[in-house]
Structures are given as C-alpha cells and as structure tokens.
Amino acid sequence: MKKYLWILAAAVIGFGAYIFLKNSNSEAQLRDVTNFAIIDIETVDQIKMKNRQGDEVILKKIDNKWYVNGDQLAFEPKVNQLLNKTLAKIRIKGPVQKSARENVIRSMVGDSKHIVIYSDNEVVRDYYVGRAVQNQKGSYIHLKGSDVPYIAHILGLIGVIGPQFSCKSEDWLNRTIFDYAPEEITQIEVENNEIPTESFVLNREDSMFQISPPTAGFTQSAARSYFSLFKFKNFEGFAPYLKQSSKDSIKQTKPFMRITLNLKTGDQKSINIYRKTSQDGDNTLTDKKGHTIVEDTERYFATFRGFDRLVTIQEYTFGKLITKRSFFGMQVPI
Secondary structure, rough: OOHHHHHHHHHHHHHHHHHHHHHHHHHHHHHOOEEEHHHHHHOOEEEEEEEEEOEEEEEEEEOOEEEOOOOOOEEEHHHHHHHHHHHOOOOEEOOOOOOHHHHHHHHHOOOOOEEEEEEEEEEEEEEEEEEEEOOOOOEEEEEEOOOOEEEEEEEEOOOOOOHHHHOHHHHOOOOOOOOOHHHHHHEEEEOOOOOOOOEEEEEEOEEEEEEEEEOOOHHHHHHHHEEEEOOOOOOOOOOOOOOOHHHHHHHOOOOOOEEEEEOOOOOOEEEEEEEEEEOOOOOOOOOOOOOOOOOEEEEEEEEOOOOEEEEEEEHHOOOOOOOOOHHHHHOOOO
C-alpha cells in the first residue's frame, strides 16, 4: 500500500508541475502578445503614426532633438508626454470577447491609427489603435500579425488612447517663440505702432541696463525684471476657425507691437503681435449671451521669425511682455 501511495503522490506532483508550467508558459505568451508598453523608453528614436485618412506623422530623434516629418523641430514637452505618459504606460485590460473580435477587427480596418515604434532603426512595436470602447474607459488595440484584439488603457488615465497619437503634423510642431535666460539677451527692442512714443530699446551690458529714448526716473530693477520674462514663451494654437484668406489678410496688416531680441550669439528673434477683433474676417467674437465682442482681451494673433504661420498667443503668457516705455520710469505707489 505504501508503494502505491508513493506512486500516486508522485503522479499528483508531476501532474501539478505540468499544469503549473503550462499555465506559466501561457501567461508568458499572453504577456508577450499584449506587451504594448515600452520599458526602456530612452531607446526609442522614431515613431510613425498614420490614420486611415492618410494623415501621417513621423517623429524622429536626431542628436537628442526630436523632429516632425523631416526637418521641423518638434515640441519637446508633447513628445515627452507621448513617450513617458503613453508609450510607457499602456496597459491591457484583457482580450476582446471571442464573439466580438471579428467585428472589432473589421471596424479597425476602417477606423484606426497604425503605430510603429523604432529603436536603432529596428521595429520594437507595431500595432493599431482603434476607437473607444462603449464606456469610454479604454480603446481597442491590435498587435500587427495577431488575430486577437485587446482592450487597453493608459495607467493612471481614465479615458481613450487614440487622441494621444495625433496624426496631424501641426500638433507636434515646436511652439516655442522665446526661451532665453536674461544673460543670453543683449538688447530688447519694442516697437509700439499704436503709441509710437511708448516704443523703446533696452540694452544690457554686464549687469547694467540702459533705455532709449531716455526715460525720466529709469529704474534698473524694472529693466532687469523685463529681461527675465523671456523663458518658455509658447504659442497656443493655429486659429483653425479662420479661413486661410483671413489669416493671410491679418499677416499683411501692421502689427500693433513688434518685440525683437538680440542675442549674445548674434542671432535675432522677433514676434509680431496683432489684436484679435471681430473685424478679422470670419472671426466673430461673442460673449456668453451671444453679444458681439469688439476685441478679445485674452488672446492675440501673432507671427514670429522662422515660422510662416499665423498663431494665437495668450495674454496670460505674453501679457507682461506687451509693455510701454513709461513702465520703466519711477514707479509711484498707489
């Protein structure tokens, strides 16, 4: 009896080990199939995104800088968000039910984004991101070559994945107009075309500042403060609500203010700022009650050197740069 008991125990242990190894292998295979996230995000050097309408964006890292579709600088904060908040944090909730898989794959043929991720010129991920699931708490995702679609989400984000992979090149373009420390700037020229007497030029030599034309009661602290305002100044968007003809018309008008920086490197950066009014073609401004607003006090239109498109900038970001010569005189407490 003891002999048979030992044989039975060995058989049970062997069967258990077989089941464990089988399940472990199955789980490992499942992890391989659904491993959409990238752990070593620093190794990614190219990302291709293309939708079914033919829009395509290629982000490529060259000499530690990211470019959009070839030679246009990308907006680093947005690329970093894609890398660290999306590609590194995609998680699988589970496979789509068998009964729905065919329909999901069929729908993705007509409406999905093809995502290809490279490291050292080799493809490390290749998958399709489809529409949102019914409860909007995830998206369908399908690894190329697999016959099983999955439901995926981004760790820490309740929502869909698709919008993170914009296939519009303008969404990835560098939005930085100015990003300079005070010591990088030697001169600032502000041309005020509405009140020409409020135009001025500020010069910096070492830690001392001068203003031209001279201003009574000119204060070094005001000039020093102004020189410190040119870090991380980005535009907001591209005014998609305007027709191209309206944008061209605005660009041809005289800006109400031009700000030009002369840099220590010898480079020059400038911005033309236009008031945003209801006179701008198809740009009708209204308040909450539907009444026409003459002028938008929270935003401006702008163009800047090295970028040929009309953009919008916020008063919140650029308001302190839009100043007058009188600001640099003796400040009288109220």
